[in-house]
Amino acid sequence: MKPKHTFLHCLVLLSTMYTATILAQTELASWSDSQAKNRLMEYVSTVTTKGSSFVDTEQRVAVFDNDGTLWAEQPIYFQLVFAMDRLKAMQSQHPEWKTEEPFKSALAGDVKSALSSHENLAKLIFASHAGMSQVEFKQAVKEWITTAKHPTTGRKYTEMVYQPMLEVLDYLRANGFKTYIVSGGGIDFMRVWAEEVYGIPPEQVIGSSVEKTFTFNQDGSAQITRQSELNFNNDKEGKPVAIDAHIGRRPLIAFGNSDGDLAMMQYTMAGSGKRLAVYIHHTDKEREWAYDRDSHIGSLDKGLDYATEHKDDGWIIVDMKKDWKVVFSE
Amino acid sequence: MKPKHTFLHCLVLLSTMYTATILAQTELASWSDSQAKNRLMEYVSTVTTKGSSFVDTEQRVAVFDNDGTLWAEQPIYFQLVFAMDRLKAMQSQHPEWKTEEPFKSALAGDVKSALSSHENLAKLIFASHAGMSQVEFKQAVKEWITTAKHPTTGRKYTEMVYQPMLEVLDYLRANGFKTYIVSGGGIDFMRVWAEEVYGIPPEQVIGSSVEKTFTFNQDGSAQITRQSELNFNNDKEGKPVAIDAHIGRRPLIAFGNSDGDLAMMQYTMAGSGKRLAVYIHHTDKEREWAYDRDSHIGSLDKGLDYATEHKDDGWIIVDMKKDWKVVFSE
Numbered sequence: 001m002k003p004k005h006t007f008l009h010c011l012v013l014l015s016t017m018y019t020a021t022i023l024a025q026t027e028l029a030s031w032s033d034s035q036a037k038n039r040l041m042e043y044v045s046t047v048t049t050k051g052s053s054f055v056d057t058e059q060r061v062a063v064f065d066n067d068g069t070l071w072a073e074q075p076i077y078f079q080l081v082f083a084m085d086r087l088k089a090m091q092s093q094h095p096e097w098k099t100e101e102p103f104k105s106a107l108a109g110d111v112k113s114a115l116s117s118h119e120n121l122a123k124l125i126f127a128s129h130a131g132m133s134q135v136e137f138k139q140a141v142k143e144w145i146t147t148a149k150h151p152t153t154g155r156k157y158t159e160m161v162y163q164p165m166l167e168v169l170d171y172l173r174a175n176g177f178k179t180y181i182v183s184g185g186g187i188d189f190m191r192v193w194a195e196e197v198y199g200i201p202p203e204q205v206i207g208s209s210v211e212k213t214f215t216f217n218q219d220g221s222a223q224i225t226r227q228s229e230l231n232f233n234n235d236k237e238g239k240p241v242a243i244d245a246h247i248g249r250r251p252l253i254a255f256g257n258s259d260g261d262l263a264m265m266q267y268t269m270a271g272s273g274k275r276l277a278v279y280i281h282h283t284d285k286e287r288e289w290a291y292d293r294d295s296h297i298g299s300l301d302k303g304l305d306y307a308t309e310h311k312d313d314g315w316i317i318v319d320m321k322k323d324w325k326v327v328f329s330e
Numbered sequence: 331m332k333p334k335h336t337f338l339h340c341l342v343l344l345s346t347m348y349t350a351t352i353l354a355q356t357e358l359a360s361w362s363d364s365q366a367k368n369r370l371m372e373y374v375s376t377v378t379t380k381g382s383s384f385v386d387t388e389q390r391v392a393v394f395d396n397d398g399t400l401w402a403e404q405p406i407y408f409q410l411v412f413a414m415d416r417l418k419a420m421q422s423q424h425p426e427w428k429t430e431e432p433f434k435s436a437l438a439g440d441v442k443s444a445l446s447s448h449e450n451l452a453k454l455i456f457a458s459h460a461g462m463s464q465v466e467f468k469q470a471v472k473e474w475i476t477t478a479k480h481p482t483t484g485r486k487y488t489e490m491v492y493q494p495m496l497e498v499l500d501y502l503r504a505n506g507f508k509t510y511i512v513s514g515g516g517i518d519f520m521r522v523w524a525e526e527v528y529g530i531p532p533e534q535v536i537g538s539s540v541e542k543t544f545t546f547n548q549d550g551s552a553q554i555t556r557q558s559e560l561n562f563n564n565d566k567e568g569k570p571v572a573i574d575a576h577i578g579r580r581p582l583i584a585f586g587n588s589d590g591d592l593a594m595m596q597y598t599m600a601g602s603g604k605r606l607a608v609y610i611h612h613t614d615k616e617r618e619w620a621y622d623r624d625s626h627i628g629s630l631d632k633g634l635d636y637a638t639e640h641k642d643d644g645w646i647i648v649d650m651k652k653d654w655k656v657v658f659s660e
Binding site: 058134187188191201202203205209212213214216220221222224237238240241244245246247248249263266267269270 | 554
């Protein structure tokens, strides 16, 4: 090989590397130049560059919890606000709710009493999320998500998504990853807006669900109806089971923020080759909320210990306050 | 516009159309020049050409039943043969099967007695498909599918896929469709070989399933275990419900061969705009099998009537004998 050829070859290679670095930095623009960001980028570079750790595109699966990982979850899960608002919209057809608990408390805005037990929660969820067709339910979510505002920030809920995480989604997709939501939230609630907000299509949204039945009518119309019975609770040990059912491949990267995500992240890390588990730690009470072990919502206790113990084995803890230049998208 | 420009433009356009036609014909090479083939191609052309019936790529979903639609299903569903063979492989660990029904009959090769009731079927399926990890089960399927031979043709089961349907899968994918299997067969049984044989990745295979549990071990390993309980029976009215759960979009095209596919096809056709429902009718006793209304396997009775009544509304019945030049792939 002629020296001149080698020199030119190197120049081209260097300029490609330089461009790729600049591009990646731009893509993760809201991240501080932190260890968390650098380790994520190093990992992606390792599995997408030809070599012993290279992974084929079809195996590049990244899973993301939603509440507290892609968008905020305080002071209560946003889907519960939707449930309460929906009950208000339906109350004229249910005069019995004026005296019947937990509906009475829910309609009076007494969230604490309304959600005081699992039984109450189930009643509220089924009353607001079942007994209607899929089409009607999705229409109700669509109307709510485009108008409802968060009680303390006054933002629309879709404006309470984390800008640094939107950048991670884009960055991973640009590197050949397929991005999935794996959330304890309702699958149909999220599918209505996940494509527009996160760029994640319905078939890549996995969540909890109610039972459904199919009816075909003589006039040629057909309907899927939502029933007042839980089909699947996509939380804790349910998450790896749902990943297996929907995707049939073990993820390379898992993002979460609570103990509810620990099983999914451990399942991810138990696979062969290099993998990554990333916890978003809510440490920023100025720009968002600061909570972990003792929080009623999104408690991060066992997961925090596990990730700390295994930080040299591919576990990353993102410190929202230090690692994110911006929290919410503008 | 200058006449010369218009003339050249037309030439380019015509040559493009000509090339596209030739290409499509080559792609469906095993199909006779029949009404079924022409209607399928006309439909695909309509929804992929800019105009009032144009459909965006992300909405182009085509669903396929598997047994009797993509591969053969006679004299019994191939997965039942796998179940029987698996019991034989496991019998040394189960001396009680020598006297206990339905295992005794199954091991003696008396399929009729072994499958004489739903209860017996469930026992055979759970004994052969549950009580092991996902990894172990998939390994067992892999070994079986690469070695087992069909009792009458002597072919491997993956060589009993329909060549004309492989061409349809390729043709639709070339036209921007995402192809899904929606089968009453086991989701994990199919996922092992569907990618290699049909080009359909695991996340696009939907089927019946057993319950599963997740376990994480102190040494960092993790396991999904198959339980002796039905999770979902993906047949009849279950098919549209599973399509909604896994895909979250209504298909544009549905292919089936039995009454078990009718609900899925009716759900597809109940959507807005132009859609297509295609029944594969087993009419060729020379090259395959001829059966419909009275068959124990893949009975096509109500579906045949419904499709015949609605043949002017997007329903197609493929006559295997007349419409297919070749049945099995070489």
